[in-house]
Amino acid sequence: MGDWSKNLGTLSEDALSRLAEMLDNPTRGWRQLANTVNEHPQLRCSESELTSCSVQVLSPTGSPTRYLLARLADRSCSLALLLSCLKKIDHQHAVQYLTATVMEQIHITVQPQAQQGLEGGRVVLTCRAAGPAGLSYQWFRGKEQILGDTGSAADLVLCPLGPVHQGHYICRVNHGENCTFSQWAHIRLGRSENSSPGCSSTLFPGSKSGLCITRQPRSQTVTEGDTLFLECHAEANPPAQYHWYHNMKELQHQKHSVLRIPAMTTAHRGQYSCRVYTLFHETWSNPVKVHIATDKVALLIGNMNYVHHTQLCAPMADVHELANLLRQLDFKVVSLLDLNWQEMNSAVTEFLLLLDKGVYGLLYFAGHGYENYGNSFMVPIDAPASYTSDHCLCVQSVLQRMQERETGLNVFLLDMCRKRNPNDDVIPRSGPLKVTANIVFGYATCVDAEAYEVKRDDLNNGIFISFLKQRLCEDEKVTVMLDRVAEGMYYMGRCELMRGRQALELRSNLSERRALTDRIQNTESCTDNSTRNLQWAIAHVLPKSRKLHFECGVQVQIGFAAEFSNIMIIYTRILEKPQEIVSCSAELIDFPEEGVDLDLKKSNQESIIEAGSLLPIMENMPSPQSPSLYTRLKSLQRLKTELTFSVCVHYRYSNMEDEEVQETQSVTVGKPLVSKLNLHEPRLPRSSSADFHSFNAPETSLYAEDLGPDFPSSETLSFGSASTTWSYYSQAATEQPRSNSPTTLRVNIPEENAIAELMECPPQPLTSSQSLTQSQITQETSRFNDPYNFHSY
Known part of the structure; x- marks a missing residue:
């Protein structure tokens, strides 16, 4: 069966063009499809977008349906939802074609895994795929195809294992002219029975039998309510036995190579390992950590209107775009524009109180900034002309406080310049960062370089966000997603104007697959989540009409x-x-x-x-x-x-x-809104490791009627005062460029050639506003040809 949960953008260009041919008609076509799609708030198209669809007919190769499908794909419309909408407008031809196309797609269901084996032993690589009948398999070692029956089966058996078998393997699954590839799997030989990781020490020296773990369990992040699967496989003679441990405590009845725990809760997070043994040998698997993703929160700050420095334009549009996309991914977002030092410090302090074990935390800053001695600094709008670190917020200090909360993921996206500040010679002492393997830095530009924005009509967009928004919602490890952003920026950087000016720099110690798309399923029994949700709900209450x-x-x-x-x-x-x-x-x-x-x-x-x-x-x-x-x-x-x-x-x-x-x-x-937080008030020093709901602060009571119709009208809700918790609002934004340098580089390109026209990420209907539209990046880097439309931050 086909994977109907995938984005409709995964369809081939031929399939999308064929659907466009069927729906480019006035009776049962794209307009009827758009009306049906508008019943789903996350996919709703604005009047301007529908107008843009209509004018596609003015182009010889334009297609209203193709334009509409591209908008829906950018909103993460699934194939199943598209099929449902086609059925509602009773377009049987399109329904049949889409069904046949999806059912013919090939999907890898079991990926081959990296393994280690002893010389003379046996290793099996397995690849399984779903799709139309008659799938065939082809195995490759590097670029060399493995011939014969061995290389044309779903299971590739390497026996007896020798040095010639070491290397990387991949499987191609074919159906007619269609094919797809599995992930790479690395095969390596153990050094010896006594020294290779995962291989046993001999309990009985006279025994000729061996024991070696060929598949190690992997660390992972799961969602509450999900099922945990950990696998550990070993080659042994006689066959190996298994026993699993959680935080070094024996798990009763978990005595198989696969550990399965249904309905995960926060109590199940921690370290897991497997004891593997035979009559003659014993060894332990590598210890792995299992994290529970309990929530996702984001603080977005965009500073534009600086008192003593160059005014910026892009942060408003950039924060607006990013906030909408993160809300699509179930992040609780607070977005704020134009903060002074006190307000930035208070906002970060309140943001940290929302973090807890397993929570994903994301902080984005767009504005002026600098970097000295490996430490990055965010500049508030009231910073004096010759500012130092005393007037700014140190990113590394914020990160250290985040880590004290034992967050599951810390992502910093810094859209600012990283030039050195000649007025600041102080080496900050923020203390060493913990080794937590959960930090990801996405710098919009390299060390000692500036970040730029591109002017488009009355709105400016930062180059970083213009590329980031195209990738942010991809279900990929954070670092993989940012790598793709970097590739796009590199491609643009090959044009003469941008060469050597701005390129994304990624720093990370993220060893596990953690994605911004990881699902969150909060349970009513989780006090932390309930409190956090309540505070966020209160923070989003507008005055009543x-x-x-x-x-x-x-x-x-x-x-x-x-x-x-x-x-x-x-x-x-x-x-x-x-x-x-x-x-x-x-x-x-x-x-x-x-x-x-x-x-x-x-x-x-x-x-x-x-x-x-x-x-x-x-x-x-x-x-x-x-x-x-x-x-x-x-x-x-x-x-x-x-x-x-x-x-x-x-x-x-x-x-x-x-x-x-x-x-x-x-x-x-x-x-209204964030004013309830009193960010203008200084925050008393306190340990960020304390729970955000445990302060001995005066309580503030709000009646449920203040929360709107979604809350019971007869209940009174109590929580920490606004000075100690995010008790109230979250929906702000940003405004212009970013740098401590007065240098400006402008490029005045005709409107039809502007960068914003080349970068596409259509609007996302979220909360009270919609994303801005920008056209898709093409390979026409020659369009960056006029030195008057770029601004440095």
């Missing part, structure tokens, strides 16, 4: 949408007005002078673009057909009191059109 009734008979609605965790859009619209009133509008006035950043010239605008937002905010917004006025509030993390403002209604009566009347009502909406 409300209706205001004025004495003149006008009814006004005010509503709220989150652009980022610290940026909120407020809209007003007229719901009802008496017939004698000929014109009417509702504006917001009297905002506090301190605590929020508001551009009065851009308040009460007819579109969110005119209000200063460059991002398409979809949810919680009125329909475009409903006339509304929009106001954008920034820097909510600095709000110290409840947000209060006024709604002013301007109207004219039919019998006195020349005279405008005003009526005002005051509105208080509490502390």
Whole structure:
């Protein structure tokens, strides 16, 4: 059977083109498919995207369906979901073709494994595949095919084992002209019975029998509720016996070569090893660690509007893109724009309190930065002109605090320059990092180099994120995914303009396969997860939409949408007005002078673009057909009191059109979004190893009505105060380039040739906003040909 869970992007180009031919019609075609797909929020297409589909017909080789399928593939639409949508629109021809195509695909179900054997012994490599009937197998050692019946079976038997058999093996599975390859498996000989790892010491010196482990168990990360499988196989005469141990304690009834533990919980994590023995010999497998992925949290910071340094543009779009993609992967995301030192320090401190054993933690920073003596520093927006490490946050210090939480994975993505800071000669002493094999650094550029962004209309995109967003959702080990990002950046770097300017650097000690796509299944019995989820839910509560009734008979609605965790859009619209009133509008006035950043010239605008937002905010917004006025509030993390403002209604009566009347009502909406965290307040020193739910802090109670309709209205929820926990919001963003150097490199490319047009990652409908679109990277590096559109960070 075919693998229907795969992304539709795994279909061949021929298959996608054939589907496009079938659906490029007005009756039962791509428009009907798009309408059906829109029933799934994660796949919903915007009006602008549907318009882009339509205009494909203007190109001789354009296809609306092909464009739509590409958008769905980027949203991780599965083959099964596509099939379901095709059935709903009753396109039998496409259903039959897709079914036949998927069923004919070849999928490796059992991969050959690296093994070690003794000379004269026996090793078996196994490859199994699912697919259409009549699959055939071909084995290769390196580039040399293994001929005869031995090399054309699913099991490759190497016996008697000798030096000639050492090397790397791979299996090709064929069906007609279609084929797929297995992973590589390395075969090596044991040095001797007494010295090779996994081979026994002889209990009875006179015995000629041997014992050698040929397949070692592997460390892995599993999700709560999953089944754990560990394998240990040995060559022995007489046959070997097995006994498994957990944290050096014997596991009763686990006496087979395969250890199987169903429904894993956090109690099952730890070290496992297998004792292998015969009557004459005994040996132990390599110890392996099993981790439970208990949760995934991310903090994204984008600094743009620096007080004393070059203003940046890309962080806003970059953080927005990354936040949406990480939410697709079940990360709890807090994204914040334009933080000063105190706010950055408080945000990181609160973020660390959400980490715990097994949690995946990701921190992304876009802004100015530098690197001295191997330590990286993130620069806040209030850093003085000649800043030092005292004015910045040290990445290595943050990482050390993360490791104290015993996280399952620590990922740092630093989209900033790494030039040396001549004003800072102090060698930081953050202490040695633990050897935990769970650290991944993704630097947007190399040591002593700058990072760049590319200007596109009013939005800038960093080169790093432009490539990262195409790979982030791939189900691959983190380092493998970042390697592919690096390859894409390297390819672009071959053009003359970018050569030697920016290339991704990856540092990692990640020895296990841990992916950002690892599934998380929180259980209700897990107190840590329940507390963390509750805090995050509270942190995402927008003020309730409300209706205001004025004495003149006008009814006004005010509503709220989150652009980022610290940026909120407020809209007003007229719901009802008496017939004698000929014109009417509702504006917001009297905002506090301190605590929020508001551009009065851009308040009460007819579109969110005119209000200063460059991002398409979809949810919680009125329909475009409903006339509304929009106001954008920034820097909510600095709000110290409840947000209060006024709604002013301007109207004219039919019998006195020349005279405008005003009526005002005051509105208080509490502390919205991240303002509840009080990031402006200093955090008291405390051990980051303490549990985030165990502080002896004053308690704050919120009634369930503050949480919205998804929470019981009769319950009161208590948790640590905002000064010690992420008690409240998570949805912010970022804004411009990044560097401690005043150098700027610009490239003014015509719009149709801009880099953003070459890099594709369509919108992801998440929370209150959608991702930005960018076109697919092509091999046309010659398009980077004008030295005026690049900015250094």
